[in-house]
Amino acid sequence: APAIWDVVADPHHFPRWWPGVVRMEGVHADRFTQVYATKKGRAVRMDFRLLASDPPQGEGPARVSFEQEVLGTPFERVLNQSVTEVALEPEDGATRVTIAQRQKLRGYSRTGGWLLRRATGKRLQEALEELERVTVSETG
Numbered sequence: 001a002p003a004i005w006d007v008v009a010d011p012h013h014f015p016r017w018w019p020g021v022v023r024m025e026g027v028h029a030d031r032f033t034q035v036y037a038t039k040k041g042r043a044v045r046m047d048f049r050l051l052a053s054d055p056p057q058g059e060g061p062a063r064v065s066f067e068q069e070v071l072g073t074p075f076e077r078v079l080n081q082s083v084t085e086v087a088l089e090p091e092d093g094a095t096r097v098t099i100a101q102r103q104k105l106r107g108y109s110r111t112g113g114w115l116l117r118r119a120t121g122k123r124l125q126e127a128l129e130e131l132e133r134v135t136v137s138e139t140g
Contacts, residue, residue, distance in 0.1 A: 005062055012024055017127060017133075020037075029050070031047065033046065034046045046073075047073070049066065056090075063088070065083060065085040066083070068084075076106070079103060082104075083101070086098070087100075099128060
């Protein structure tokens with residue numbers, strides 16, 4: 001779990017495993033900015049704040065969670081809230097990784113919620129696959 005924890009707990013590593021993130025900016029202990037590139041190459045910034053960071057201790061679970069700051073951003077038209085949690089749990093000599101995202105949609109956006117859930121599910125699956133690739137390549 002330590003190798004995986006080092007990757008998921010350090011925002012600097014997002015471009016290595018989180019789909020679409022091309023770079024990080026303004027990384028501090030309690031906040032960070034992910035920079036995505038649109039299909040036309042324009043940069044889109046998303047600001048986040050750390051909600052919790054519980055590192056692995058012994059055989060217990062570990063988790064990190066963060067919330068996208070939507071107030072005063074273009075995302076405010078669509079989202080009330082978006083919280084992501086990555087949980088690591090020891091299991092049979094390996095580590096079970098769970099990534100969950102809770103999103104509360106705003107207004108008319110709620111009618112397309114199933115589309116967002118499907119896209120979110122795909123992105124979370126890609127993140128799990130990339131996280132596995134990154135950590136397996138580092139540990140041999």
